Amino acid sequence: MAQKKTQMENQPAMKVGIIGIGQVGLVLMTNIHKANNTQFILSAVCDTRPEIGQLVPQGVTFTREAAEVVKSCDVIMTCLPRAQDVKTVWERSIKDNLSKGQYWIDHTSSIHSQNEQLDREVTCLGAQFIEAPITGGLSALKRGEMCCLVAGKRTAVDRMRSLLDINYQQLHYLGQQVGSCTVVKLWSNLLNASQIVAMTEMLLVAKRQGLDLNKVFHAIRASSGNSFAWETGVPEVFKGRYDTSFTIQNHNKDIANGVQLADDLGVDIPMMKLTQQKFKDAQSAFGDLAGCYSYAKLAEDLHEEKLQVAGYEKWSWGIEVIGEEQTSAIRHENCVLPE
Structure with a gap:
């Protein structure tokens, strides 16, 4: 070698x-x-x-x-x-x-x-x-x-x-x-999108129930419902930024290609097609250059609720790779810890 x-x-x-x-x-x-x-x-x-x-x-x-x-x-x-x-x-x-x-x-x-x-x-x-x-x-x-x-x-x-x-x-x-990498990449973005929709619904339920959203965020981080989308998406919503580093136009492009692949293969994906429609609605509402998590903003407006949390204005994140198995863990910076 x-x-x-x-x-x-x-x-x-x-x-x-x-x-x-x-x-x-x-x-x-x-x-x-x-x-x-x-x-x-x-x-x-x-x-x-x-x-x-x-x-x-x-x-x-x-x-x-x-x-x-x-x-x-x-x-x-x-x-x-x-x-x-x-x-x-x-x-x-x-x-x-x-x-x-x-x-x-x-x-x-x-x-x-x-x-x-x-x-x-x-x-x-x-x-x-x-x-x-x-x-x-x-x-x-x-x-x-x-x-x-x-x-x-x-x-x-x-x-x-x-x-x-x-x-x-x-x-x-x-x-x-x-070709295999493209399939994985497209469906990674589809999974991410579906989790953003579910994340938003959960935050709205917690808000109307009167729960502390920051405490909810950290509780889910420690639970079986945690995911990359939860770890990075929720703080983006708390900031009111909705991840502008990746546009919803590009996200919808990947979603469309992933859905088309499933259709070509004869695989029924009703949940992903519902997610696709939600993201299309957000793009129609806010434009092509809106952040890829803008569905959360759309849901906030429809429910007349705000999901922002004070203290996350300077939040950022990184990725730490752990162990020989190469597990990816999210590293939070300027995160508001629960009391």
């Missing part, structure tokens, strides 16, 4: 390019540039918005043409809003410029069937495709605590491991079957 590591260290640093400098791409750009990794060096970034060029670190090439990134870099990372955006970039910029020995890491929450097709076509070109959607929230990504789901050839994933480790606390390898 040590010999393999030495061989990799002796190889020239691979040039990394990022296509799409949105919320995710911006963090990746910053982290990779600061990492001073001996195996990977940030070389070029692409975004269609010219103002993004002002954010690019000195020495890194900025271009509005994705093809330039593909031509000049060994590793291409795409961080795009939708599956259609990935398809467009593939057809217009990547397909005719990708060559043997290159790696393409796609972080987009996409569609599994599209990724399966891309993997086949990229393989035919002699390059490597790695499916790598991320989950855990933008604030976790900024701290390097996010989880990345990866699928693709094991040798390719191992070669890119130290690059991925720069940004992610946990990597979950789901195997060579590209």
Whole structure:
């Protein structure tokens, strides 16, 4: 193992390019540039918005043409809003410029069937495709605590491991079957959404019953009803923020793709379709850019109740990985403890 590591260290640093400098791409750009990794060096970034060029670190090439990134870099990372955006970039910029020995890491929450097709076509070109959607929230990504789901050839994933480790606390390898990560990511967001709906209903019941909402929050944290959504969603509602780091438009996009997959497979999911409608209602009420937990705000308005709790204005959270089994635990900061 040590010999393999030495061989990799002796190889020239691979040039990394990022296509799409949105919320995710911006963090990746910053982290990779600061990492001073001996195996990977940030070389070029692409975004269609010219103002993004002002954010690019000195020495890194900025271009509005994705093809330039593909031509000049060994590793291409795409961080795009939708599956259609990935398809467009593939057809217009990547397909005719990708060559043997290159790696393409796609972080987009996409569609599994599209990724399966891309993997086949990229393989035919002699390059490597790695499916790598991320989950855990933008604030976790900024701290390097996010989880990345990866699928693709094991040798390719191992070669890119130290690059991925720069940004992610946990990597979950789901195997060579590209498309599997997208299924897990979509349904992770569906589960999260359903728990936000249930969380909101429970808080409204507790409020009208006259209970102390902060004490309720901590009691559920210690109970069988606890979840990631409860631990992080309830304080967002207490703050009145509803998690603006991820828009309800993007959340609904993932929900729709997950529901469509279930329909294609003939699986009846009445609870998830009800959740989907609740989130659609929230998007209609507050707009595409509202926070992904805005259903709670909608329910507050419908019931003429406020679920905010004093003392959570500066609350934040992190993720701590515990033990060999890699259990994720939420670490609270500026949390109001019950008396």
